[in-house]
Amino acid sequence: MAFDFDTPLRLRGNHTSKYDNIAKTFGIDDPSAIAMWVADMDFKAAPVILDAMRAEIDRGYCGYFGNTVPVDEAVAGWLKDRHGFEIDPSWVRYTHGVISGYGDIIASYSEPGDGVIVFSPVYHAFYRQIEAMGRVVVESPLKVENGRFEMDLEALGAALKGHEKIVTLCSPHNPGGRIWSVDELRALADFCAVHDLILISDEIHMDLTFPGATFVPTLIAAPEHVDRIAILMAASKAFNVAGAETGIAIYPSAEMRRALAPVILDRESTPNRYGMTIIKAAYSGGHDWMDEMRAYLAENFRIFSARMNAIPGVSVMDMNATYLTWVDFSRLGMSDAELLKRSVHEAKVIPSPGTQFGTGGGGHLRFNLALPRATMIEAIERLEKAFGDVQ
């Protein structure tokens, strides 16, 4: 292996949200706690990124960033090489994080009181952003069919009230790493056309496929609906650079770019210089690191799911993308508070509570597997002790 994902980094006490916010969030201040909640990896960023940041610092200039064209081209090159997705670099815009870009689209395409649809259980910040902007969260609960999530567009169609303006798709899905198929994506885009809805496809996890799995960009699946599709993505999750708070929005429709221009000017201003440096470096030279890291995650998932599935009453949703596993403890018959207590206070393993992800999240915990294998195995052993005695 050319890259080291095994050596633990010193993360505590270094302004690491994942470790340094445990005490205030979970009420446990124990240096042996293993953080498996916040969606950051415990890995060092790719050398190509760190070298580019060093060079940027050595130049000594920290002023406003200008001329994004080389970065736009790096984004377009990455999408074409990795996903066969051809875009025009002029479609690219930068945001202060993906959720900020999500807010741009909500601001442009809805009014306070309008409905924004999410497929629950889903990434909790969608709820936060929708509510903070005075819009209404409309949940469309995912069904679990043959052990995987499926959208229920029939039920969603029947439940529409007429105030819904936007659909939020998380692709691949967080939690549970579901890669949506071409047919599912087409069906959703057709649904949006029938009901005149904007489709926001948050593809932030697109690069985190396990070897052999193929991610389908929504626009490739449904090109005829280009006028209503907005894509959000970032280097942040896949390259572990979320602290740069830089997201990427792709607006393939000229009309949408025009509609969003005032909001982007107002909310996003100029992009973060270090975010730009990171994106350009990652997307120009990060291929080898990405491929090794994906293989490492796939093996972590293989080990985690085999061992956790062996605990009576526990079942891990199968997945082939992301490091955010979705674990069903509901057959144990415990309350959500008890589940969290056993994981956090007994095992000292910090998961994300399933209830955070909305309807369908009860009885579940989400575990982030992007950590050194030995640390993950230690976490599994502790979880086996905390939950193994129940049945």
Ligand SMILES: Cc1ncc(COP(=O)(O)O)c(C=O)c1O
């Ligand atoms: C689906 C999804 N979208 C967005 C984000 C966060 O993006 P940002 O921090 O750039 O707002 C996350 C973080 O975990 C995520 O899982």
